[in-house]
Amino acid sequence: MLSIAVTIKQVPDTQKARFDPKTGTIDRSGTESIMNPDDLHALEMALSIKDRFGAVITAITMGPPHAIDVLDEAYALGVDSCVLVSDPAFAGSDSLVTSKTLSSAICKLGALDIVITGCEAIDGNTGHVGFQLSEYLDMPLITQIHKFDVCDGHAVIERLYGHEYQKIKVEFPFLMAIGKNSNRVRIPRLADINACLDKKIITFSMKDLGGTTMEYGSAGSPTVVIETELFSHKRTREVFSGSPGDKADLLVHKLKKHNILRY
Amino acid sequence: MADTQHTNDIYSDVWVFTEIQDHERVLEGALELLTKGREIASRLNQRLFAVVHALEAEQYLPVIEQYGPDVILYCSDRALKHYDSQMFPDLYELLIRERRPSIILFPSTEAGTDLAPRIAQRFSTGLTSHCTDLTVMDSMEHGQGLLAMKRPAYSGNAIATVLCPHARPQMATVQQGVFDKKVVPGHTAEIIRLPFEYDISKLRIANLEAPVRWDKPKVPLEQAQIVVAGGRGLGSRRNFEKLFELSEIMGGEVGATRVPVFNGWCGEERMIGQTGRTIRPKLYLGFGISGQIQHTASIVESDIIVSINNNADAPITELSDYVVTEDANNFLCRLIERLKKEKRT
Numbered sequence: 166m167l168s169i170a171v172t173i174k175q176v177p178d179t180q181k182a183r184f185d186p187k188t189g190t191i192d193r194s195g196t197e198s199i200m201n202p203d204d205l206h207a208l209e210m211a212l213s214i215k216d217r218f219g220a221v222i223t224a225i226t227m228g229p230p231h232a233i234d235v236l237d238e239a240y241a242l243g244v245d246s247c248v249l250v251s252d253p254a255f256a257g258s259d260s261l262v263t264s265k266t267l268s269s270a271i272c273k274l275g276a277l278d279i280v281i282t283g284c285e286a287i288d289g290n291t292g293h294v295g296f297q298l299s300e301y302l303d304m305p306l307i308t309q310i311h312k313f314d315v316c317d318g319h320a321v322i323e324r325l326y327g328h329e330y331q332k333i334k335v336e337f338p339f340l341m342a343i344g345k346n347s348n349r350v351r352i353p354r355l356a357d358i359n360a361c362l363d364k365k366i367i368t369f370s371m372k373d374l375g376g377t378t379m380e381y382g383s384a385g386s387p388t389v390v391i392e393t394e395l396f397s398h399k400r401t402r403e404v405f406s407g408s409p410g411d412k413a414d415l416l417v418h419k420l421k422k423h424n425i426l427r428y
Numbered sequence: 429m430a431d432t433q434h435t436n437d438i439y440s441d442v443w444v445f446t447e448i449q450d451h452e453r454v455l456e457g458a459l460e461l462l463t464k465g466r467e468i469a470s471r472l473n474q475r476l477f478a479v480v481h482a483l484e485a486e487q488y489l490p491v492i493e494q495y496g497p498d499v500i501l502y503c504s505d506r507a508l509k510h511y512d513s514q515m516f517p518d519l520y521e522l523l524i525r526e527r528r529p530s531i532i533l534f535p536s537t538e539a540g541t542d543l544a545p546r547i548a549q550r551f552s553t554g555l556t557s558h559c560t561d562l563t564v565m566d567s568m569e570h571g572q573g574l575l576a577m578k579r580p581a582y583s584g585n586a587i588a589t590v591l592c593p594h595a596r597p598q599m600a601t602v603q604q605g606v607f608d609k610k611v612v613p614g615h616t617a618e619i620i621r622l623p624f625e626y627d628i629s630k631l632r633i634a635n636l637e638a639p640v641r642w643d644k645p646k647v648p649l650e651q652a653q654i655v656v657a658g659g660r661g662l663g664s665r666r667n668f669e670k671l672f673e674l675s676e677i678m679g680g681e682v683g684a685t686r687v688p689v690f691n692g693w694c695g696e697e698r699m700i701g702q703t704g705r706t707i708r709p710k711l712y713l714g715f716g717i718s719g720q721i722q723h724t725a726s727i728v729e730s731d732i733i734v735s736i737n738n739n740a741d742a743p744i745t746e747l748s749d750y751v752v753t754e755d756a757n758n759f760l761c762r763l764i765e766r767l768k769k770e771k772r773t
Contacts, residue, residue, distance in 0.1 A: 259554060260545070261548055261552065264549065290580070291545075292703075293555060296541075297546070297548070297549045300546050300549035305514065305633055326510075326639075327510050327511060329510070329640065333633050333634060334633075334635075387553050387554035387594065387595035388554035388590050388591065389570065391589050391591055400748055404750075404751040405750065413763050413765075417770060419750060423732055425654065426770075
């Protein structure tokens with residue numbers, strides 16, 4: 166039986182998020198929090214491995230106490246246990262410290278065969294964590310996976326790498342980063358959604374991971390955000406009027422004037 | 429600040445990961461970073477290094493030299509034909525420990541976005557991804573001569589300025605097309621060949637079959653003069669496909685926002701945006717694109733922006749030169765018709 170950990174993250178739904186230019190933060194009131202989309206695909210990868218080869222899956226998330234919602238969702242989808250990594254000292258972590266904190270937590274889970282992450286979170290868009298977990302955990306990272314199999318105690322994976330389509334053999338343990346193209350996410354059954362709320366969630370705080378506040382959160386982060394400004398690139402905004410045909414004529418006329426259309 | 433001065437004495441010089449694309453040419457984005465790196469190095473009074481690992485690397489050196497590096501460090505070996513996520517970080521790590529650069533810039537390519545976070549971890553330093561501007565900053569609070577890195581934040585609603593005050597090297601990735609490349613006339617560089625030493629038995633991923641070449645799009649979007657892009661507002665794959673007809677007539681390329689890519693109307697290589705491509709064509713035509721900032725941040729350098737959208741107040745109209753308030757699909761059909769007629773006469 167394989168042992169799998171999946172890292173997931175709760176993010177504000179950025180399609181609906183409002184930015185407060187005064188405080189330089191996301192106004193979270195009225196913004197729904199959701200599971201990061203890529204992480205749903207990471208969970209699906211783990212669940213499909215469980216379906217095919219048998220596995221025990223632990224979902225792990227780092228965030229404030231309300232991040233527990235995404236763990237409930239993971240339970241509903243079919244994971245076996247859930248861990249919340251949460252401590253006030255973790256607030257303001259940049260991508261390096263996030264990777265470090267998550268990897269310490271993953272190490273506490275015991276021997277693992279596979280760690281699965283999403284490629285990228287929609288709130289930060291750094292895409293660093295998968296690569297840095299690979300470094301901290303000393304596990305090779307496999308991305309852009311098209312086909313996955315287990316045979317004779319190792320994994321056989323077909324993946325895209327640069328401009329090549331490769332079939333590779335990888336020894337356990339290793340890491341996979343999963344994006345939206347890798348699979349189609351399942352929908353939890355209503356009964357599972359109801360049952361998930363009673364399930365146990367383990368919490369790791371800074372005390373469990375060890376170290377001091379200087380190593381975590383903003384204090385431990387090598388990067389500092391010194392300024393945040395609203396984004397504006399306004400232009401002349403000439404609005405065309407008339408019938409759709411008139412507008413098409415006018416556009417063609419303008420493009421000729423700019424020497425873009427030359428016939 | 430005394431602390432920062434000390435750091436600046438130990439760590440000096442600006443490096444650019446000078447990536448070779450498809451083992452046949454120097455990546456455009458690397459040349460753009462050399463140009464930006466030149467500016468930063470001169471401002472800091474430090475040297476600019478181009479670092480090249482490739483198969484038959486010598487052939488690329490004359491081109492690289494034109495873009496102003498003081499030193500080219502290169503390593504040439506068969507094993508370096510493609511980027512390798514196990515080998516390259518090891519080679520870079522040794523090189524950085526030995527020579528201690530203060531700043532390293534990487535193109536935001538598949539290779540650059542793999543290499544940079546790995547290096548950052550090995551040196552416990554910061555990395556700022558997908559930067560849209562790089563300057564040198566003297567800060568009272570954080571120190572002198574720091575790399576100020578701007579990047580979209582809060583899902584692109586704002587631009588954050590990020591510093592890495594104490595850890596070194598300071599590192600940034602930048603998408604292709606963000607900066608201009610510029611030849612430095614008559615420039616010569618010191619050229620240093622590095623020996624290739626690597627224990628291949630360390631590698632933990634083995635190829636089972638000969639890899640197959642995977643086809644890539646014909647013309648990179650970054651280099652297209654005209655981009656006709658479609659978004660959610662086109663409504664269906666069938667409507668989206670008309671963009672290919674329009675791009676054919678106009679001599680352009682088709683781009684997309686996240687929704688068409690997500691729905692499989694076109695491939696991911698056509699996605700324009702913070703995690704896709706940054707474009708700066710002569711003309712950008714946006715059909716049914718409302719203007720999520722992740723997308724618009726990557727088109728603002730276009731000479732002319734035209735938006736076609738049924739919502740007169742869509743965010744994209746703010747940064748448009750011309751606004752057409754119509755159903756995107758209807759207008760697309762009409763424009764194709766109109767241009768076909770134009771061509772006939």
